Amino acid sequence: MNRSVKNLLGLLFLAALLGLAAAMASPFPLKMLLTQPGKVYDFVTADPPQHLAIVPVQGVASRQLVDTWGGARSGGRKHEGIDIFGPRNTPVLSATDGLVVSLSPNSLGGTVVWVLGPGRERHYYAHLESHAPSLAVGQWVEAGTVLGFVGDSGNARGTPPHLHYGIYRLGEGAVNPYDRLR
Secondary structure, three states: OOHHHHHHHHHHHHHHHHHHHHHHOOHHHHHHHHHOHHHHHHHHHOOOOOOOOOOOEOOOOHHHOOOOOOOEOHHHOEOOOEEEEOOOOOEEEOOOOEEEEEOOOEOOOEEEEEEEOHHHOEEEEEEEEEEOOOOOOOOEEOOOOEEEEEEOOHHHOOOOOEEEEEEEEOOOEEEOOHHHHO
């Protein structure tokens, strides 16, 4: 993507964040936009990270991950992420710095968290047992922040507890997170 298009997208995104902040009466991102506009601008116009230092299930090492991307799912769907298994209620950590943009449940993922990360990628944490008690939409999180806890909610009910972790790139859809976590 050329730099002028990237800059325009960044400015539009900043405007959208400002509108979101006003609508939510949230101290972030309004406070951050007013006090650190350069940091926010750099964040939203950055290229997505090629490597994620945090495996989003506490205690799981990157060498333990299995690439489950593209596996067959019900209804002819393909798996758009990877499953990271762990004991129920193991903390789920944010893989990136970012903005919590949704805590709304859905039929497939059950209890979920969406974090908008660098380069405007959305990070999806699904099948949670529960959210972290203090987590809120509009909250800024750092990589390693506890978002919730491993579970089997949504269409994973009755399966071994795990986190479904997916990354969605603006305008492109799902991308495989496996190589970034290895």
